[in-house]
Amino acid sequence: MTPIALITGSNSGIGLATALYLARRGFTVWATMRNLEKAHELRTIIESEKLPIEIAWLDVCDDDSLKSAVARILQKSGRIDVLVNNAGYGLRGAVEEVALDEWRRQFETNFFGVIRVTQAVLPQMRAQRSGAIVNISSVLGRFAIPFSGPYTASKFALEGLTETLRYELAPWNIKVILIEPGFIATRFQENAQLAQAAQHEDSPYAIFKKASGRRVQRNIYRAAPPERVAETIYRAIMHPHPKLRYAVGRDARLVLPLRRFLPEGLFERVLKKQLGL
Template sequence: MSNKKVILVTGASSGMGKLSAQDLIKAGHIVYCVARSVDKMKDLEQIGGHVMKMDVTNEADIEAVVAKVIKEQGRIDVLWNNAGYGLYGPVEDLSMEKVQQQFEVNVYGVARLTKAVLPYMREKREGLILNTSSMGGKIYTPLGAWYHATKHAIEGFSDCLRIELKEFNIKVVVLEPGMINTGFTQGVRDNFSFESQNGPYKTVVNAYIKAMENPPMKGSDPKVISNTVLKIINARRPKTRYLVGQGSHFLVGLRRLFGDRVYDALMLRQMR
């Protein structure tokens, strides 16, 4: 790949996706920024980004975006599957409709877009697929069963894909952010099952709401994600995983070193 790469970024309307897209554009790359809300990406367009509407759960949107990039550039060098959100609440209380939507965005959306881009990368026999997982793909937090299930799925999906694509010189990298100061927490609030406050799980639910209001750790500046993405894209041989951000190394290391019982005790202590 040349130094100037054609990059397709999902979830570019906010948070770490938006900031990273800005920095990729400023670095001279050709960046296609996609999300459901085009209005929130006008500033990216003003600095040279190619802005398009795309819902990762919509096959027609995906086909249209990929076709446009190929028509205009003839290739896609980097696909960053970054769109996603967190659904939190007791497993018993959350409707299967909400659960299905969580998987549609966080897992099936990644699969749809990856499948659409792969033929073009295979033809060129080069490319990079960057999948945003989370430290939540290695650990777990109270009330996050469905969210963590999707991130664990992305970890396994990426590992298998990496081996499948080795002969085509297509690299697959997993980005595992820790706590980052983005709109993720607000997204959790927007999708949280507050109706569970008075149900059978009210003890842990109310403790979690309190923890959201006063988080135990301060998140990292999203610039750490932008810097890491640039590092991955510029690397001749990137690592398979990049664990970055506040709390990520501590929590993943804690579980790895001391096992699930100690980790469970820490999580339960946070919910008191």
């Protein structure tokens, strides 16, 4: 039986790479996205390689798009074996400067979007008594940096949600997995939003923000390709007993053990030095 995968945010970056990776390894992939006009790159590759990928509209903040996407998948493919909750964006700004509406929008996509799609898919996976749910978190789901409060908080919340799901879904043989990438070479940084108030020159945080911004820019050049994340997802879902967490990228594999084993105060000092704070 051909396994069926549903991926959110598949027009770009990690979602696009994962759609291609799974399709090239025998999955039928439902590559979903909120803006079908951005499907151009994916369509070109599907046609040239004749890949088993279907494209569908799914905005993780929109119930109607979700209902119609899941109905279409079940009608055409009859099952869903893998869900990759990938859609997400970063919101920057000091906690004080980010308006509540901006916080809510960040959580609506990165956190409630995951719950919304997962709830829609679970009845089918439970009926099958099998499946895998892969949540794309971040190293920032494990430790915080300044000026990324909304993003970090959304990924911390996602980590807690995923741990819970892992216990709850074990009786149905549904695997639940967290992927924790470091810097990945995608459009993530250019798609990241800056809070309205943080855009003012007279922001009291401007000087600190510049210092950590420069550090981020330097690290981008060491970013791992999105295919590395796709390969990790594939390895995890194919494993009969996958781990809860998978770090991706050299930076993630270095920093996450430090986070785990260093005393908190020491980790904080190391990070501050790294960030130039």
